[in-house]
Amino acid sequence: MSYPENLRLEHQLCVALYKASRAVNGRYRPMLEEIGLTYSQYTVLLVLWEQGEVSMKDMAEDLHLDSGTLSPLLKRMEANGHLVRTRSTSDERVVNVHATDAGHALRDQAAAIQSEVERTTGLNTSELVDLRNQLNSLTDHMRNQAVASV
Numbered sequence: 001m002s003y004p005e006n007l008r009l010e011h012q013l014c015v016a017l018y019k020a021s022r023a024v025n026g027r028y029r030p031m032l033e034e035i036g037l038t039y040s041q042y043t044v045l046l047v048l049w050e051q052g053e054v055s056m057k058d059m060a061e062d063l064h065l066d067s068g069t070l071s072p073l074l075k076r077m078e079a080n081g082h083l084v085r086t087r088s089t090s091d092e093r094v095v096n097v098h099a100t101d102a103g104h105a106l107r108d109q110a111a112a113i114q115s116e117v118e119r120t121t122g123l124n125t126s127e128l129v130d131l132r133n134q135l136n137s138l139t140d141h142m143r144n145q146a147v148a149s150v
Contacts, residue, residue: 027120031113035106040073041082042110045099048083049107053098056085082106 009015025039032042047054047062054062060070074097077083082103088094118128 024117024121027117028113031116035109035113036080037082037106037110041077044073044077044097045082045103045106045110048097048099048103049110053096055088056095056097059097077103 005011028039028042032039037045043063044059047059051058056067056070056074059065060067063070065073074083074085078085081100083097083099085095085097088096118125121128123131
């Protein structure tokens with residue numbers, strides 16, 4: 001009985017993406033630890049640096065996290081002084097989040113980390129942009145397929 005070629009480990013998209021994700025995130029981890037952040041905390045700050053104040057709901061959508069994951073993360077970051085959560089004055093159900101001065105102070109160090117990670121990929125700027133665009137397109141397509149099949 002022959003083994004199906006499409007089941008070989010080296011042909012699995014999921015394995016290639018998993019290994020690449022672990023390698024990239026593993027490159028971030030020690031540098032982020034030096035500035036007192038986890039990778040998840042870094043992504044939260046990226047949203048806040050880019051958008052300013054944002055609702056927790058919008059942040060959850062941007063980061064593709066559920067509230068059960070995001071809430072404790074934000075609580076820890078607030079305790080560390082990186083952000084503040086406040087209830088909306090117009091709708092108490094809405095929790096808004098914004099970076100503190102301490103959170104904003106990490107932006108330059110984070111930019112240096114990002115540059116270092118980009119450098120270590122071995123890809124030039126055009127290749128990095130193409131890869132990111134392909135991954136975003138893949139993510140969008142897979143999410144749309146999942147919604148369509150429900």
